[in-house]
Amino acid sequence: MRFRPREAFSPSPGYQLLPMRFRRLPWDPEKAFVSSMAGDWLLMGMEDLQRFVSHELPAHSPLLADLQARHLAVAETSRSSFAPLLSQYRSRKSYLVGGPALHIFVVSLRCHHTCSYCQVSRQQTTATEFDMAGTHARQAVERLFEWPSQELTIEFQGGEPLLNFEQVKAITTLIVERNRSAKRSLRFVLASTLHDLTEAQLDFLEEHRFKLSTSLDGPEWLHNANRPRPGRDSYARTIQGIDLGRRRLGEDAVSALTTLTKRSLEVPEAIIDEYRKLGLHSISLRPLSPYGFATKSAPRTGYTTEDYLVFYKRAFEHLMAVNRGGYPMDETYASLLLSQLLSPFGHGYVDLRSPSGAGLGAIIYDYDGRVYPSDEARMLAAMGDRSFCLGDVSQPVSTWLSSPAMTTLLDAGVTEALPTCSDCAYVPLCGADPIEHYARQGDPMGHRPSSDFCKRNMGLLDFLLERYEKADRDTKRLMEAWATPKGEMEEAQDAAA
Numbered sequence: 001m002r003f004r005p006r007e008a009f010s011p012s013p014g015y016q017l018l019p020m021r022f023r024r025l026p027w028d029p030e031k032a033f034v035s036s037m038a039g040d041w042l043l044m045g046m047e048d049l050q051r052f053v054s055h056e057l058p059a060h061s062p063l064l065a066d067l068q069a070r071h072l073a074v075a076e077t078s079r080s081s082f083a084p085l086l087s088q089y090r091s092r093k094s095y096l097v098g099g100p101a102l103h104i105f106v107v108s109l110r111c112h113h114t115c116s117y118c119q120v121s122r123q124q125t126t127a128t129e130f131d132m133a134g135t136h137a138r139q140a141v142e143r144l145f146e147w148p149s150q151e152l153t154i155e156f157q158g159g160e161p162l163l164n165f166e167q168v169k170a171i172t173t174l175i176v177e178r179n180r181s182a183k184r185s186l187r188f189v190l191a192s193t194l195h196d197l198t199e200a201q202l203d204f205l206e207e208h209r210f211k212l213s214t215s216l217d218g219p220e221w222l223h224n225a226n227r228p229r230p231g232r233d234s235y236a237r238t239i240q241g242i243d244l245g246r247r248r249l250g251e252d253a254v255s256a257l258t259t260l261t262k263r264s265l266e267v268p269e270a271i272i273d274e275y276r277k278l279g280l281h282s283i284s285l286r287p288l289s290p291y292g293f294a295t296k297s298a299p300r301t302g303y304t305t306e307d308y309l310v311f312y313k314r315a316f317e318h319l320m321a322v323n324r325g326g327y328p329m330d331e332t333y334a335s336l337l338l339s340q341l342l343s344p345f346g347h348g349y350v351d352l353r354s355p356s357g358a359g360l361g362a363i364i365y366d367y368d369g370r371v372y373p374s375d376e377a378r379m380l381a382a383m384g385d386r387s388f389c390l391g392d393v394s395q396p397v398s399t400w401l402s403s404p405a406m407t408t409l410l411d412a413g414v415t416e417a418l419p420t421c422s423d424c425a426y427v428p429l430c431g432a433d434p435i436e437h438y439a440r441q442g443d444p445m446g447h448r449p450s451s452d453f454c455k456r457n458m459g460l461l462d463f464l465l466e467r468y469e470k471a472d473r474d475t476k477r478l479m480e481a482w483a484t485p486k487g488e489m490e491e492a493q494d495a496a497a
């Protein structure tokens with residue numbers, strides 16, 4: 001529920017209310033989560049909340065001081081100002097300054113695998129017509145430097161980008177040359193199975209300080225079942241690739257992502273233990289997306305959001321036990337939500353931005369020269385729906401920004417203005433994700449009460465909040481460390497062990 005602005009600013013002796021929203025706690029309906037428009041929050045009793053909004057709190061009550069510190073009220077003195085609230089709001093939305101930082105080049109759709117849940121339209125390894133051509137690559141690099149972002153992450157994806165490694169080299173070399181005058185800060189990432197990685201490729205990756213991101217779904221039986229390829233040796237090849245990459249690029253240069261199928265939901269502990277066995281300190285437990293081949297195989301590999309949340313809570317408890325046992329490991333989505341809850345800063349995660357991060361936080365240059373605001377928009381196009389295609393690499397960035405696709409994204413991309421979200425106490429911490437809502441519900445604004453995106457985020461925020469509030473001191477410290485950079489996480493873990 002949200003208090004209307006007219007009430008929120010109505011004058012009253014002692015203090016003024018600032019815009020706020022509240023949500024009764026599902027685990028304790030006598031209490032509420034109360035949030036400011038900039039995402040500061042506190043838990044308070046419903047009776048106190050009633051007294052607060054009725055202007056009945058005494059001027060010197062500690063609760064009122066707390067509410068003022070969290071930008072939920074302002075004292076009615078001549079020195080009062082909204083500046084602290086607005087400054088906090090600017091920090092939260094700092095990701096809007098600078099333009100898209102993530103630029104994904106899809107250099108080929110070819111792939112060795114035939115994963116049932118594949119989210120792109122993979123092609124046979126011999127189908128070279130699905131490789132990015134040199135003209136498209138050169139035009140895409142020109143466009144890249146039209147954006148104002150000082151920090152650019154350039155990620156190569158596929159299909160399998162190693163199958164068109166010559167284009168990875170050509171694009172990287174061109175970007176480095178162009179950057180001699182542009183002077184941006186560059187970071188290169190290769191998202192690959194790492195199968196068939198050669199020493200010559202590693203020479204190049206090492207020279208340009210690439211980071212490697214690979215897919216690992218869990219123990220050998222699960223990974224191979226999820227990711228069929230000729231020889232049924234996907235797991236062994238991935239492990240070999242991780243070893244090679246680490247040896248040449250450094251221990252921290254390789255990260256892994258897991259995709260969760262129905263089978264995976266039964267074994268959260270085994271998946272986490274596999275990551276631990278391989279010395280990985282971060283795991284991403286992301287649910288399947290409603291795109292690409294995943295939709296066709298949904299009855300076999302798919303699951304409900306409720307099933308996912310049950311799995312997630314079990315995985316979270318195991319991760320806490322692993323951390324308490326002396327091995328630091330975080331889960332990336334929990335870290336992101338906790339950083340939203342426990343820190344005042346904005347983040348770079350595209351799906352949880354408002355306005356939407358699609359097109360404002362990331363840009364995808366597809367193999368055929370078309371340009372998309374997110375990987376999900378590209379997947380939709382691969383399924384025959386180009387509603388979110390921004391244009392192509394022969395056009396200037398200004399043409400993409402004035403495209404009908406961008407207008408739709410901006411119309412449906414401000415979470416605070418969406419029906420249901422506008423009244424939700426979690427809105428300062430959540431996002432719009434118009435493309436997922438279009439893919440699942442046929443409408444970029446979406447219907448939040450029946451939206452999986454909403455169910456997942458509300459479920460996870462409720463869970464993390466309850467877990468944090470009821471946690472012992474050491475667990476609290478671990479959760480706070482997840483919300484902060486890695487070094488601090490290891491210190492907190494040492495303290496908890």
Ligand code: SF4
Pocket residue numbers: 415420421422424425426427430431448453454455457458
């Ligand atoms: S998507 Fe759901 S949880 Fe997120 S702000 Fe909207 S209503 Fe709240």
